[in-house]
Amino acid sequence: MRPPDPVRLTPGKRVLFLTKDPERIRQQLSGELDLRMADLKVEDLLDDINTDAMTPAWVCFSHRPEDIARDAYAGLIVDGKRLFERDALKNGNFEVIVSGYRKGVGSSRETAVQAEKWSGIRIAIAASFAPIHASNNVSQGVLMGNHEQLTRLQAGEGIALAELYREYDPITQIIVQHGGLFPFSKAVARGEVVLPRPETGPRPMTMAEKILSRHLLDKGPGMGEGPKYVKPGDAVVVEVDGGYSHEFTTAQVHYFLTEEYGPDYQVRNPAKFAVFEDHLIYADEVPKMRAFLDKIETLRQLQREFQRHTGVRDFSARDRVSPGICHEVAREALIDPGDFIQATDSHTCMGGVNNALTWGVGSTEYADLVHSGFTTIEVPESIRFELKGKLAPGVTAKDVMLYILLNYAKPQVTLNRVMEFTGPGVATLSMDERATLTNMATECAARTAIVVADDETFRWLAEWRPGLTSADLERLRARAVTPDEGAVYAGGVHEIDLSTIEPMVAHPGDPDHGIPSDPTNGAFVSEIGEVPIEIAYGGSCTAGKIDDLVFYHQVVKEAVDAGLQVAPGVKFLIQCGSQAVEKFVYDNGLADTFLRAGVTLIHPGCGACIGCGPGVSETTDQVTVSAINRNYKGRSGPGKLWLASPLTVAASAFTGHITAYTPGMFQKLRERQPVLAPA
Ligand code: SF4
Numbered sequence: 001m002r003p004p005d006p007v008r009l010t011p012g013k014r015v016l017f018l019t020k021d022p023e024r025i026r027q028q029l030s031g032e033l034d035l036r037m038a039d040l041k042v043e044d045l046l047d048d049i050n051t052d053a054m055t056p057a058w059v060c061f062s063h064r065p066e067d068i069a070r071d072a073y074a075g076l077i078v079d080g081k082r083l084f085e086r087d088a089l090k091n092g093n094f095e096v097i098v099s100g101y102r103k104g105v106g107s108s109r110e111t112a113v114q115a116e117k118w119s120g121i122r123i124a125i126a127a128s129f130a131p132i133h134a135s136n137n138v139s140q141g142v143l144m145g146n147h148e149q150l151t152r153l154q155a156g157e158g159i160a161l162a163e164l165y166r167e168y169d170p171i172t173q174i175i176v177q178h179g180g181l182f183p184f185s186k187a188v189a190r191g192e193v194v195l196p197r198p199e200t201g202p203r204p205m206t207m208a209e210k211i212l213s214r215h216l217l218d219k220g221p222g223m224g225e226g227p228k229y230v231k232p233g234d235a236v237v238v239e240v241d242g243g244y245s246h247e248f249t250t251a252q253v254h255y256f257l258t259e260e261y262g263p264d265y266q267v268r269n270p271a272k273f274a275v276f277e278d279h280l281i282y283a284d285e286v287p288k289m290r291a292f293l294d295k296i297e298t299l300r301q302l303q304r305e306f307q308r309h310t311g312v313r314d315f316s317a318r319d320r321v322s323p324g325i326c327h328e329v330a331r332e333a334l335i336d337p338g339d340f341i342q343a344t345d346s347h348t349c350m351g352g353v354n355n356a357l358t359w360g361v362g363s364t365e366y367a368d369l370v371h372s373g374f375t376t377i378e379v380p381e382s383i384r385f386e387l388k389g390k391l392a393p394g395v396t397a398k399d400v401m402l403y404i405l406l407n408y409a410k411p412q413v414t415l416n417r418v419m420e421f422t423g424p425g426v427a428t429l430s431m432d433e434r435a436t437l438t439n440m441a442t443e444c445a446a447r448t449a450i451v452v453a454d455d456e457t458f459r460w461l462a463e464w465r466p467g468l469t470s471a472d473l474e475r476l477r478a479r480a481v482t483p484d485e486g487a488v489y490a491g492g493v494h495e496i497d498l499s500t501i502e503p504m505v506a507h508p509g510d511p512d513h514g515i516p517s518d519p520t521n522g523a524f525v526s527e528i529g530e531v532p533i534e535i536a537y538g539g540s541c542t543a544g545k546i547d548d549l550v551f552y553h554q555v556v557k558e559a560v561d562a563g564l565q566v567a568p569g570v571k572f573l574i575q576c577g578s579q580a581v582e583k584f585v586y587d588n589g590l591a592d593t594f595l596r597a598g599v600t601l602i603h604p605g606c607g608a609c610i611g612c613g614p615g616v617s618e619t620t621d622q623v624t625v626s627a628i629n630r631n632y633k634g635r636s637g638p639g640k641l642w643l644a645s646p647l648t649v650a651a652s653a654f655t656g657h658i659t660a661y662t663p664g665m666f667q668k669l670r671e672r673q674p675v676l677a678p679a
Pocket of ligand 1: 279325540541607609
């Protein structure tokens with residue numbers, strides 16, 4: 001349905017302000033309090049509301065938006081209790097929801113927007129929105145505005161629709177006018193929409209711009225057969241090379257396509273798309289998840305139904321073992337240099353390690369592009385990190401990302417930009433370590449990340465895809481992109497000397513008192529004092545790669561050789577990113593060392609990272625040190641979660657408190673404390 005123009009508040013409908021003071025939210029939900037923007041400051045409003053808080057994983061076990069909406073904001077927990085009881089948002093008769101900065105950070109789950117929309121929200125107000133969340137609002141036809149506009153709306157003013165979309169690119173403006181992505185796409189199919197054509201002339205381009213320019217669907221009249229150009233802000237229609245969804249999202253894709261195009265809907269190019277079973281594979285091992293096992297099974301069945309219906313590539317579990325986490329398997333098997341890939345998960349950005357442009361989209365956007373084979377985007381700005389030097393022993397790419405999160409993401413320098421990694425330092429990092437850099441672009445609220453290709457990129461691709469011929473490799477080399485001399489980086493070019501990076505963590509803040517647990521909460525391990533832990537978790541798409549397993553093993557072996565086992569009272573769990581990684585671990589004897597040390601090895605999958613597998617905390621006072629990528633409150637259980645590198649996680653498992661690894665540390669420790677947990 002097209003939105004009204006001008007936009008006005010509906011008499012009798014209410015505005016919900018998500019204040020930092022939870023009591024004021026409670027009073028608004030119960031109907032005791034109605035606030036006005038004129039009475040508040042932006043600083044009074046919650047920042048960094050993450051999509052896990054809006055729709056925690058268990059809420060997404062329902063695939064129908066109307067069911068999801070019943071548990072909107074179920075992840076906002078205060079004093080151990082839900083701030084939003086079931087149906088609270090829907091029953092509050094709200095049509096506007098208001099928050100502070102960076103609304104919708106975290107996972108790309110579109111369910112966060114659906115929970116609001118199907119509760120009656122038609123306008124979201126915030127100081128800024130996380131890029132994927134904003135795009136999900138556009139797809140679903142939810143309008144976005146700022147606090148000044150809300151003040152005027154509450155004063156009875158009507159605001160021209162164009163004022164709410166004027167900062168968007170021309171294609172997004174048309175999508176907003178039509179009330180969302182599906183109405184827009186149908187209007188395009190009926191020939192009712194004239195799309196703007198690319199007009200940018202020759203210019204030096206970044207890696208992202210080069211890939212997008214090669215994927216333009218409409219090359220523009222009179223532009224000839226030569227190279228095409230784009231610049232940030234250009235609204236373009238681009239072909240998508242491929243994509244994937246997983247059992248958490250596929251059911252909605254199937255549902256939306258069936259709703260919009262009927263039960264006989266078709267997808268454009270199934271051989272280039274895939275489904276994965278990875279996110280919920282071990283949910284039945286988490287006591288809190290047992291209540292949802294029927295729903296989870298429904299999601300799996302709907303994904304199988306989608307796969308059979310469409311013929312997309314099938315990475316389902318066999319004998320209840322997942323082939324691996326979608327992003328790990330996708331870079332191993334699917335993503336080529338120069339590709340433009342879209343998938344229904346925020347860590348799709350990890351594929352940028354293969355010199356491809358890859359980012360996450362919501363279920364609606366994915367359903368639309370898998371149906372049509374193309375998508376509409378605004379060419380994003382870029383930021384470049386020129387790496388030099390070499391990491392010191394005991395320091396990993398994860399520490400580099402925690403450093404970037406603190407110094408560039410926190411002040412929003414990376415916001416919605418493509419992070420490009422170039423420079424001589426890239427060659428000192430393995431492909432697995434480079435994948436850690438691209439994986440965590442989403443924590444930086446960046447659009448994605450991409451690493452320049454070098455000989456190691458093609459050596460690695462040849463190793464992982466043994467069927468590739470030399471002609472195939474030449475074809476892949478020809479598709480690779482490098483930035484042009486003089487390419488423009490709106491976020492700047494920043495030199496990072498890898499040799500200066502130290503082991504870092506991101507602390508869990510104090511969420512109940514307004515300091516969110518956040519990946520940008522960086523601190524040096526040397527500064528945090530003694531933080532005892534109960535759980536050490538190594539795994540996830542960020543830290544379940546072969547090199548991560550080698551890192552864990554390096555530490556565990558030293559500890560075992562020094563006669564130690566995992567510290568008393570600590571559970572140390574390691575989960576491989578894919579079956580190929582697991583095979584490496586067993587074939588090369590790493591598994592033996594882990595088992596001798598008392599480590600619990602888990603089959604591949606997402607697991608604890610998303611609160612759906614062994615390794616989640618069970619009480620609020622449990623402390624975890626984890627190699628995963630995000631520590632949003634409640635994501636991996638109710639406890640406090642510190643993010644750290646694989647080396648730090650493994651070292652901490654043996655000392656019992658958060659500890660940076662230094663080579664030889666356990667021998668020294670054993671000499672000083674000969675009674676420490678002998679093996
Ligand atoms: S391991 Fe965690 S971050 Fe990675 S895809 Fe799975 S749930 Fe998402």
